Amino acid sequence: MKEREAESMNDQNEKIRKIFADVLGIPVEKIDDDLQYNSIPEWDSIAHMALITALDKSFDIMIETEDIIDMSSFGKAKEILQKYEVVL
Amino acid sequence: MNFWDLSHSGKSIVVNNSETRKNYSYLEFQDRVDAFKAEMAAQNTKGKTLGFIFCRNSPAALAGYLAALQGKQAVCLLSVQLADFLRDELIRIYQPDWIWAPSEMGALPNNYDGKREWEGYRLSCISRESKGTEIHPDLAVLLSTSGTTGTPKMVRLSYRNLQANAESIAEYLRLTSNECPVTTLPMHYSYGLSVVNSHLQVGATLLLNNHDMMTRSFWNLFKEENPTSFAGVPYTFQMLHRLKFEQMQLPSLRTITQAGGHLDVQYQEYFQKACGRMNVRFFVMYGQTEATARISYIPVEKLSDCLGSIGISIPDGRMEADPETQELIYHGPNVMMGYAESRKDLNKGDELNGRLRTGDIVRQDERGHFYIQGRLKRFIKPFGLRVNLDDLESMIKKRFQKACYCTGDDSHLLIAVPHENLTQEVKNLMVDTYGMKLSTLRVSTLTDIPRLETGKVNYAALKDALLK
Incomplete structure (x- = not known):
């Protein structure tokens, strides 16, 4: 059971990573947990809006205001999305 | 004072x-x-x-x-x-x-x-x-x-x-x-x-x-x-x-x-x-x-x-x-x-x-x-800042020696390029050099540019084609 959970978590993280890469227009390899909001020109406030929209759509959720403004890194995004119990 | x-x-x-x-x-x-x-x-x-x-x-x-x-x-x-x-x-x-x-x-x-x-x-x-x-x-x-x-x-x-x-x-x-x-x-x-x-x-x-x-x-x-x-x-x-x-x-x-x-x-x-x-x-x-x-x-x-x-x-x-x-x-x-x-x-x-x-x-x-009904000059404001579409076209042409066409509205910048292999390069140019935003930008390959009888580009038709 544990293993399957871990596997599904991994799938979800990969899916989030793919969304980041598509929306920001950067290679998947450049996206790690430490990638910070506003640290690259590709991830500014306009891109952040697009990112939220893409995440909402892909996981069929509505991310809360507090979570939008806390999503300050890729690592943080993964952490935040966990609590939405997103279904893959 | x-x-x-x-x-x-x-x-x-x-x-x-x-x-x-x-x-x-x-x-x-x-x-x-x-x-x-x-x-x-x-x-x-x-x-x-x-x-x-x-x-x-x-x-x-x-x-x-x-x-x-x-x-x-x-x-x-x-x-x-x-x-x-x-x-x-x-x-x-x-x-x-x-x-x-x-x-x-x-x-x-x-x-x-x-x-x-x-x-x-x-x-x-x-x-x-x-x-x-x-x-x-x-x-x-x-x-x-x-x-x-x-x-x-x-x-x-x-x-x-x-x-x-x-x-x-x-x-x-x-x-x-x-x-x-x-x-x-x-x-x-x-x-x-x-x-x-x-x-x-x-x-x-x-x-x-x-x-x-x-x-x-x-x-x-x-x-x-x-x-x-x-x-x-x-x-x-x-x-x-x-x-x-x-x-x-x-x-x-x-x-x-x-x-x-x-x-x-x-x-x-x-x-x-x-x-x-x-x-x-x-x-x-x-x-x-x-x-x-x-x-x-x-x-x-x-x-x-x-x-x-x-x-x-x-x-x-x-x-x-x-x-x-x-x-x-x-x-x-x-x-x-x-x-x-x-x-x-x-x-x-x-x-x-x-x-x-x-x-x-x-x-x-x-x-x-x-x-406001429209504009005489061809410019758009996709994120508050004015972008002159004719200027963009000439800058792209200067860089790649290929004719590309720009259109759009206050939400999108749309660019038609003649070859698939230019798509990424034009995107990069727009984002890295001119500060355009990827989320408002769409670059597509289009060889058949719609034109008016005068031979001028029909930008309204071009926009429709690119938005499809």
Whole structure:
């Protein structure tokens, strides 16, 4: 059971990573947990809006205001999305 | 008295920088400005000079700007995000006598010497005797017409332009010294600059900030410093909408203003309702850099009747439609002196005499309100900043030696390229060099460009094809 959970978590993280890469227009390899909001020109406030929209759509959720403004890194995004119990 | 004289000596705070949280009285801030003026005087002994300021919403940039105005120097305000080669091209074309830029900015051309650093900014002066042509005594500020695309075309604004627009804005927004705007736009952008100018005019507190609304830092600052107003362009309001503005607790907020392009009526209605409940005044405004910033606004109480309109002229201004072309003509003391394309144009006087052809096509309803119907010139404002589509086309052509076609609206920039293998390169050029946003950009391969009978590109059809 544990293993399957871990596997599904991994799938979800990969899916989030793919969304980041598509929306920001950067290679998947450049996206790690430490990638910070506003640290690259590709991830500014306009891109952040697009990112939220893409995440909402892909996981069929509505991310809360507090979570939008806390999503300050890729690592943080993964952490935040966990609590939405997103279904893959 | 002019706003740049900082004459409101009784007022306690002027700058509250969100990074360092330093407060200055107007009087203390004047000491900063004096220090900058003294430095300038030591460097440039002869005549009127041109400075470039790369703007952040910081005390250093503001002090440099005010020192230039007080000292009757001319100053060009620019984005810190300008790509290095575009910046160097502007330096070549305008030959600034001095440059005031963040210390970490990439190396300047080697005929500039770094002279002095202060609060993260460095003053660099041209090392040889300036060959730059003389500068007109009325010229105060140069602003770019295009934000980060780096086209050398600048709007020439006089001291009178700046002061007149600051006074008009302070009047119709009924600003007082009790106001405290948090800066949400950059100073090199005419709208952002107008917020600074109009509030200095009344001796208000400026909360200088560089955080954007998608960050916790911004909202923490908001809670701690209790600003009374902010300004936004259409995408700011789309963000606020997504952040559920209507549920926010912002007790200090009294006014928000919107300009920088057309905000969809659905958003206007949303913000009108939300602001009504929060007891906040919501101003929808229209303007152009060519008119220093503001041309018209909708009085708050009239918004329901005027949704989608650009409202009425600001005090001291007047709007009319050209009877033949329906182009909006604006008259007022804030109409620019004219454009500049290089250093030699800085000696030109006022070429417009207070009359501006806006390039916007309008209709007027029976109550006298103007509605924008379209544009004569081909430009779009996908994130508040103007993008001239013809300029973009020629820049792409210059770079790739291939004809590409640009179209779009205030939400999208659409580009047709002749080969698949150009798609990524054009995207990169737009994003890396010209600061376009990937989320508003679409580049597609299209070999069959729709044309009119005259042989000219049919941009309306092209737009439809690219949006498919």
